[in-house]
Amino acid sequence: MIFVLNKNKQPLSPCHSAVARKLLKTGKAVIHKKYPFTIRLKELKYSENKAEFRLKIDYGSRHTGLAILNGSKVIGLAQIHHKTSIKSNMDSRRAMRRTRRNRTTRYRKPRFNNRKRKEGWLPPSLQSRVDNIQNWVAKLQKLCPLTHISYENAKFDTQLMQNPEVSGVEYQQGELQGYEVREYLLEKWGRKCAYCGAENVPLEIEHIIPRARKGTDRVSNLTLACRTCNEAKGTMTAEKFGYPEIQKQARIPLRDATLVTATRWKVYNTLTEKGLEVECGTGARTKMNRIKLNLPKDHHFDAICVGASTPNKIIFKTNSVLHIKAKGRGSHCRTNLDKYGFPRGYLTRQKSFFGFQTGDIVKAIIPKGKYKGIFFGAVACRKTGYFDIKNKEGVRIGQGINHKYCNILSRADGYEYATEHLEVDGIPPTTEVIGILP
Template sequence: MLAKGGEPLMPCHPARARELLAGGRAVVARRAPFTIRLKHRTRAGSAVEGVQLRLDPGSRATGIAITDERHRIGPTGRTAVARRGLITIELRHRGQQIHGGMVRRAAYRRRRRSANLRYRAPRHDNRPRPDGWLPPSLRHRIDSTMAVVVRLCRYAPVLEIHVEQVAFDTTAFAGVMPSGTQAGVESTYGASEVREFLLAKWKRSCAYCDATGVPLNIDHVRARSRGGSDRVSNLVLACIPCNQAKGTAPVQEFLADRPARLERVIAQLRRPLQDVAATNATRLQLVKALAAQGVPVHAWSGGRTHWNRLAMGLPKSHTLDALATGVIDRARGDALVRVPAQILVVASTGRGSYARTTPDRFGFPRLQRPRGKVHHGYSTGDLVAAVVPKGKWAGSWVERVAVRTSGQHRITTLTSRFDVSHRNLRLLQRADGYTYAFADEIRLSGRHRPA
């Protein structure tokens, strides 16, 4: 909620926002995230306590939460903190698409060079890079997160930022771990560190049967009694029935009747954990970028967030991890008293391609694209209100638009697509490179259950 002059005020309940809009005391400032601006109230005449912005960075998605904290007297008589979740956002990155596009463009470039310069020597990758340089697929994760953070700081009175710094020591994992019992292995590197690494690599499921939502043990693919090492590359997660059924048998013998499963387990053991590498490469620069906003930034470990979430009895999801980031002292009586039932899912889509030609499979131009991206005042991705006066699609529609040079722009709904003249469209919000949707917190968190 914004004041008359555009200054951020405390977020209000949706029912209160509807009341203000219906009474003509506020106008819609932005559709997603939904923001209203009051017509008469100023920042000086409003009580602004301030909110906290909490982030759980990830490789594929980042959880963002806006919370406020109220002090109260706990059951022990000490001053406790009640944390309320006001807004939760799941920001989905498109680093994989960017990486695929860079690889495809490089393949086109190599093919064109080799076709004309058959005996050309390989080009050395000796170009200098500035300090802090990151590949575009990794730089995108920081830029998209900062874009949402800057926007939220503009619409809410953020007083401090709390961010979880997730890091796995992959170089230490690659070393030989001392032999001994499973408890001895976990005590070497810490139970939470090894377990969280394996949970991330095996997607919180049993490697042998894909079971989720059950207790998972750390199993040696090649048993120690048969010469197996204690490297993390020899460890998998297994449910109790699969762990007992396998015992000390070789994995080739245990999965002899399931060759597809055996091939997938072996491939996953050899595959590096790219998500961990991406998070390690971007975590420090993300904290530096957050500190440049002029708001105090507090970095917390992933172990603290994991303990807070389990203490509150919450399942695993990016948004719930963001809510649990920071200090929650259960002995003092701190509690997370409200979790939003719905979250705003923000998916990064980009602003289209800058190439004005469509290539064929060899990388050569096949056809020309329009030189401009704005046609009749609209661009692809704009949120518009369409009023169709007659025909099969007569009625009012609020959807994203795909533009055409002819002026007959396309509207896509959940069940159909149809064309509307630009004269029957009204702009609601310009395309900003993201799509917005709502989802239930329970449905999303059900994808990852705690082990």
């Protein structure tokens, strides 16, 4: 399915790729955007959209799944890959800054006591996840006439999981009984047996210290095991069974679950500001819907199953998933440092050269010379006008290419794009990178 805009850049109902191809060939439409692919009509005679489209969001700390549904029809799938290096980069910057104060240079007083944080402030590593979702919801609103949003407001309450009895009987019983604790354990133990590492087999909740040895039902005392290991372990502890490291790993907090819990209401507030009706769902309901629909475990498939609005039967109108990887728009630091913190090179403050910017996706047609041929990739700009081109693996495939031979395909927007084709009619899935940033 291809996104369609009218002459005034207002979103219309998406169309089939064959229809979009015909409109482009007959000159009735032009390409408006490459990623995601969008066409714009040249005439105003086409009717306005009357269908309802629902955007479903499966929020996760590392990946967020997106799905666009029109009733029971799935017309678009995507997955956002969040940046996970923000904290380590800030720690490195802080270490460099503090070491400079200890050298025989002019003294710089620390300023952290003079700074005030605004209400609702989040650490940059968490705010980045919120911004990614906010930006892509805004982008999709401009490309598709969305009418509703379904959002998985997931919560892993680690305190209640350690002591389930404090919340009473209602927490442990009902239609979704058993889903919350099991889903927590599946995420924590990597969806495999903690003892033999078996995957894609039925897993049972098992006590690290058995009840017969006065073990409790706390989640820190629970793990996952296949039937064979569970029966072989019997009433032995994990340490006597030959796995002393299991007890240590059980005590490790689930960091990803904490990140989602800390930012889930911030994401919800940003979604309500879009002016659309927002439906909230839980992770337990998402899993229950996914099992009923017999879908594999993945973030874009989880997004289809978010909320009570999930239909009993779905029809896929798309056979691909757009992977969106957050890369950023460059580094704030304009000086390259060596491992000791001393400068080894300086970056120019100019960002655009001859109409190109580092990270733009270009097509270079080189008529002669060492690199004669046609190249597609991300461009690295230089002030001289002779650029480098990198392929999808980040390997330099062209060096010193004149800017006159380059044509823009897509402007750098801080994201890297790749398309994963789903298995349809026996065709095995493949992955095709359609955009990359250095």
